[in-house]
């Protein structure tokens with residue numbers, strides 16, 4: 325352990341004691357995209373003992389410009405993001421444990437994901453999941469770090485339930501309506517923006533895990549890399565906040581996950597909870613019907629009509645080029661069946 329971590333152990337804020345604390349820490353990274361790959365890379369290299377990575381998606385060519393753990397081979401092989409990431413991370417540090425979970429994060433799945441976790445890093449790209457993270461974090465008293473990046477601007481905010489200084493819903497009582505916010509799809513994003521946001525998220529995580537809590541930034545940190553602006557914005561706790569004051573965890577308690585739209589790539593996800601699918605059987609059935617289909621150990625990929633469909637072992641499917649939920653459900657019923 326000495327040699328690998330010597331440069332950070334020599335840093336006065338960490339030392340031998342801090343290194344030992346990192347080794348005994350468990351971190352949940354929600355989302356394995358632009359922020360998640362940078363965060364996971366950092367956490368692996370600094371020697372966090374246990375990293376749980378969750379993501380529902382697979383690697384695509386348009387990910388490579390900012391999602392640092394992936395390469396062209398992963399695109400070619402239709403690799404799920406968490407598996408492609410875990411393959412790289414294990415080669416970087418074999419002394420730590422990486423737990424990679426290919427699943428949608430929703431009100432049914434998130435509680436299990438947050439079990440025995442010291443801190444949660446929000447590396448998602450949507451507010452729906454962030455409100456869910458906020459609920460589970462405050463229900464279980466786990467700190468979490470919000471990260472957002474769009475274009476050349478990004479923001480980071482640390483939330484620590486035990487400090488009782490407010491939560492995401494104090495900042496914004498309800499999520500912005502779907503479609504009302506710019507997305508990476510419409511506005512684009514620089515890899516420098518996502519990189520810096522993820523670096524700051526990791527940095528605050530290190531402070532938390534090594535008991536340097538007084539050094540943690542409590543304000544919302546806002547950065548714009550095009551205008552070279554860094555601002556600290558003070559946020560106030562809402563004294564009547566439904567979540568952190570009244571303890572009403574509405575997003576977590578709503579146990580009816582639905583088919584959801586995915587940010588960005590013109591895709592719709594269909595998810596029927598707990599309907600396991602025998603991918604090999606499905607592969608044979610489709611192949612016999614002369615459909616162009618590929619199988620890897622994690623997912624089945626088929627191209628049919630104008631659609632590009634990925635089916636996972638838990639019955640979940642991501643359907644590209646479907647424009648409505650109904651259309652996506654119809655395609656699912658036609659080729660996969662339920």
Ligand SMILES: [Zn+2]
Nearest residue numbers: 491494565568
């Ligand atoms: Zn609150």
